[in-house]
Amino acid sequence: MVHLAQARASSGAATPKQQATAPAPLHALTSIRFVLALGVVLFHYQVNMITPEAVPIALIERARLGVDIFFILSGFVLAHVYGPQIQEGRYSHRRFIVARFARIYPTHLAMLVLMGLVAIIAVMLRQPFAAAGHSLTDWFADLFLVQAWLPISPTEWNGPAWSLSAEWAAYLTFPLFAYVGLRRGRNPWLTVLLAALVFAVMDLIYRRISGEVVTHADSTFGVLRIPGQFLYGIGLQQLSLRLHPRPAMAVAAAIISASALLASMHWQLDERITVALAGPFVLSLAMVSRSGADGVLAHPAALLAGEASYALYLAHMPVLVIWKNAIAVLTGSDSSYRLSVVEVAVLLPITLAAAVALYTLWENPARAWIRGRLSSPSNSLGTS
Template identity: 45%
Template sequence: MSGRSGPERAAFPDVLDPLTGVRFFLALGVVLFHYQLYWTLPPESAGLLNRSRLGVDVFFILSGFILTHVYLQGDRPLDYRRFLAARFARVYPAHLFILLAMLGLVLAAPMFGVGLEPGRFNPTDFAATLFLVQAWFPRDTLVLWNGPAWSLSAEWFAYLAFPFYAALATRLRVRPWALIAIAAMLFVALDAVYRLQFGRVLPRAEDSMGILRIIPEFLYGVGLYYLGQRWTPSARTAVIGALATTAALLALMQLGADDRIIVVAAGPFILSLALLAKADVRTFLSHPVALFAGEASFALYLVHIPVLMVWRNAAQALAGWSGDYRMGMAELAAMLALTLVAAAAIHVFVEQPSRRWLRKRMASRPSDPVEARRSVHSDQGEPF
């Protein structure tokens, strides 16, 4: 990196296009991870796909990075009420829409001869998912109303805890390596606890105490942001850095490296993409199509499991296939196309209008231009 300066002199631009565009590819990786469990490729041919589920961890780091960028600049205090209102308006409409659609599907399933496991879709898990607390407690079973929403539960926990992150960040923003070190120590400690209690490494935490997974990773993103403020790369350096960190992350995933190593490598990857924006380098991630896809990635992440469930049940009912049938590539391509269309429709017709309506209704006093600007720019870092 060329040149160092204080945070104010080396500020990032308001909008970090590469971090918006890359969200689509991260969400698509999670989608393909779930799809590859049902297709005809042998397991050994899908090394990268088996690790693409760790896109969730990349998003947790990204959330800490972006929300620091938007809400923890200068000396203006955080308006916590407006912060939570903006976060709720951003994540809840699509979540509620898809959850209610799942409820309708579960209630309608018997009418179409689709059998459901007894107790699989129960009122307790529905309530936990509705209030986004399904990943806050130990449990032995998965919450199946919409499995991917566990990570949204973890995100909501981080939003509620944001004042604690803000207090720590304010004290240590001139010492970003200290923030990263604290995040690393938290990760090591929580990983040890999780392995002792549940027999799995921390990046495997989902429905059962998935909030432990986001706690250090969100802080990692905070520290990386302040570290990046110190660097002003040339365009050439920024491109080389982005290519190198991307290649390293993909190689580690393909080679089946330890999940925890991949989480560490995700940090430089996020930072390098942000530095592309700082160096004013435009790539395909800044193209309007990539930006729209990134903005719709949250809907894509939430809707892909319901589409998969409906598709496979329909195929079994219409064709008489067994429940464990393997999907061919043509079928997968058709299902993916349907999923992308559904995600785009939910983004345009549910997410966007609901977000605008909620933000207007939840503001009890005249809009503060600075807070309104913060809320809009924070959308670029929403998790999925």
């Protein structure tokens, strides 16, 4: 999960050449992340609510596919930021890995430690959380971001973190993705077609293992879920370089693609169709930014929400677990009880506030500290 502004942030002075080739920000792609993260939050709230799972709100149930859109976004934004470096021979994989580690790991570590403390306290208070099979082995798998790399079902210490494991695998192998999709003269349509083929192969493998489509992969072999989407994003970014729509056309394309995406979710079409439709949505938003038609999506509040979306994504389940265990202790009930609508109405603003605080007080300072420790002074573009 990567924000464009953060991917471009520097830890040292940029050379004139770097400044000249620094990519322009795509504000719409940053702001939309809040909507995607909020959809995942509402999905998890719905699963835990009194409303039976058998009759969920379709749009919210399919909001979990926001993770797949995040994967496409990651490929798109990283290609946007690092593509020029690769094509000009300035790319350093070490600097890239330091940047990605500094971006994703501090918040992940904070939430993992928090969940470990919750488990310890639950043991002391004899709450069910501690007896749910949470193992130390799985905690360390989460710590090293490898929990989604194998066809097993590890305990989810912080459920959403499986996608970080998949992202980390993509980061480690980024030179391979770059070779396939970011070489000079590469036809972006071929990259998009190859992405579809990779997605189909990953889907076939996962269906052989689990009997479900690959969009259901998470902590169990969730790494299969990212290669196709990530490459899809890279191909779309390269395709975007050939497009120069007028602002009105870009906005119209965004509205049409968003409508198609939402319709596929509402009518619960095959999830693979929804993933395919997410591509034009991401592409059209990038065109909205490039044409200068960001509008409200470039507002500082929208950008802050987008920047804090990663913290929201990782913090919402710990907040939910702590809330349910606290209520269980206070009322003498079981922490597996289902939430009321009133509780959700209270939990949501608490979670949003916690996400902004986490982003402001921990994520940003920790990222800057890691960059300062591990990045060379001359490194600028792409060190976050």
